[in-house]
Amino acid sequence: MKRKLLLLLFLLLYFLGFSQSQLYVISTDGTSSGYGDWNYDTLLYRQGIHEINSSETTIIIDFYDGYNDDPSYGCGGPCGQYQDHCQGVEIDINIKYFQDFLISKPDECLPLDYRAVLLPKITAPADRRCERQELFPQHSDGINHNVNGLVWEYVNNLGQWEELPNFKNRYPLNVSLLDIFGSNWRNYFNGNLQLRFKFTASFTSDVIYSIQNYTITLTECSPELQSLVPHKTKCNYSEDGSFTFSVDRDLVDTEKLIATLFYEYSTGYDLATNPQEVITSLTSNTDGTYGYTWQGDLPPGNYRLKYQTLKGSGTISPNDSSWASLESENFTLNPSDPVQFFAQKLNDEICFERGDGQIQLYDVDGEDGRTFLYRVFKVNTDNSMEIYKDWTNFSGNNTTINGLGKNKYRIKVKDNLGCLAK
Incomplete structure (x- = not known):
């Protein structure tokens, strides 16, 4: 039987990242011209959804109009052998993904409204999606x-x-x-x-x-990091630094925050000495964020924090590769400024056992905001020491120690947190 072809050519060469495509034929409406039997038997892709393999680059849609006067078919058309109703019209259309394709031919030769859309096949993500993640991945061409x-x-x-x-x-x-x-x-x-x-x-x-x-499948996103504030070590020689970080929401239900800390060594970052803390509660801040201060003592150095939320029981490996987007920028824990001072003799004892010798302490310095104290030791002839004047507050950046007799003295200085000058 002769056919008039409506040819739809689909170019799939640029979209091989999808194993299959789906052809959505929205409408294939046609009307009879009254000349005989309209025959749509060879319309390959009728109204509905059709799976298309990515290897196919051409899809043929057949549409024809004809009649036959053979009485056995009950045809009331003109006598004679099978004939086409009219000269057919062949249309070649190149359709790419996402294009809304419509052929509308209301004339007698092709009384057809044919609408179709070719889409790459998508599937629901296998993993959980949180509220900030895309529900479906973007198409490989990167265009919305x-x-x-x-x-x-x-x-x-x-x-x-x-x-x-x-x-x-x-x-x-x-x-x-x-x-x-x-x-x-x-x-x-x-x-x-x-x-x-x-x-x-x-x-x-x-x-x-x-x-x-x-x-x-949904889950709440891990809270977003809002700020991270390093805290210096208490003393410049101690290893008790820490940091506080804030996130944009509180923990809910049985949710935990699993935080893992990495330390920068000469060869790169690796797990810190106290690498992981399981956080079950956060402190509400006045600005609507929620904070947590690292509990373990940390030496000075460069760090990076990674974190994830976990609901219920279970653990998360410190080297979980899915943490890539849930981490802080690099940050540094510094030691506090050292306590330091200078001392000089102002004068010796003027008269025997008068006890009017003086030593001046000056340029006392240390961590901002701290106050300082000094202690005076008398050094005996056997180099043993005894406290001559116990811890006394500095009267200012410079202070003078009075009432010293003839002897050797040793002075210690500390700040109000107990950090000694060394």
């Missing part, structure tokens, strides 16, 4: 695509399908829950997110839904 007539729907908190409030025509839906619903996304549906999309056309009431419903 609009497909006319495509509308996404979700199952709302009443168990009913409802159109998404925005992002119509977007395919794939490479946006986040926050993009769609905002920070109160949990109020719109229960449990995990169920999605589907549908196609409609202005010239038909037919609706075609996605070949499957997509269930996105």
Whole structure:
């Protein structure tokens, strides 16, 4: 039988990253001209959804019009052998992904409205998605695509399908829950997110839904790091540094924050001495953030913090590769400034046993905001020492020690946190 071909050529060479494509034929409406039997038997891709292998680069849609006067077929057309109703029209169309394709031929030769869209096949992500992550990965070409007539729907908190409030025509839906619903996304549906999309056309009431419903398994994102403040060691020679970090939300339910610390060695970063802390509660700050201060003592050096949330029981490996986006910038723990001072003899004892010798302490310095004390030892002839004057506050940056008899003296200085000058 002769055929008139409506040829649809799909160029898939640039999209080999997808194993399959899906052809959504929205409408194949045709009307009889009254000359005989319209025959659509060889219409390869009728209305509906068709799986297309990526190896296929050409899709042929056959459409023909003919009649036959053989009485056994009950045809009332003119007598004679099979003839075409009219000279057919062959149309070659190149269609790429995401294009809304419409052929509308209302004339007698091709009374057809044919609308189709070719989409790369997508699947729901296998891992959990949190509210800041894209629900579906972006297409490999890196472009946000609009497909006319495509509308996404979700199952709302009443168990009913409802159109998404925005992002119509977007395919794939490479946006986040926050993009769609905002920070109160949990109020719109229960449990995990169920999605589907549908196609409609202005010239038909037919609706075609996605070949499957997509269930996105959800979890709350780990809190976002807002700030990190290093704390110096107490003394310049001690190894008791720490740091405080703040995140944008509190922990919920059975959620824990697993924080792991890395120290910079000469060969690169590796686990710190006290590498991991399991955090079950955060401190509310006055600015709406929530903070935590590292509990273990840390030596001065360069560090990096990584963290994840965990619900319920279980552990997270310190070397979990999925932490790449949940880490701080490099930060440095510094030692405090050392306590230092200078001392000089102002004068010896003027008269025997008068006890009017003087020593001046000056340029006393250390960590900002700290006060200083001094202690005077008398050194005996056997080099043993005894306290001559116990810890005394400095009267200022410079101070004079009075009432010293003829002898050898040793002086120690410390700050109010007990850090000694060395």
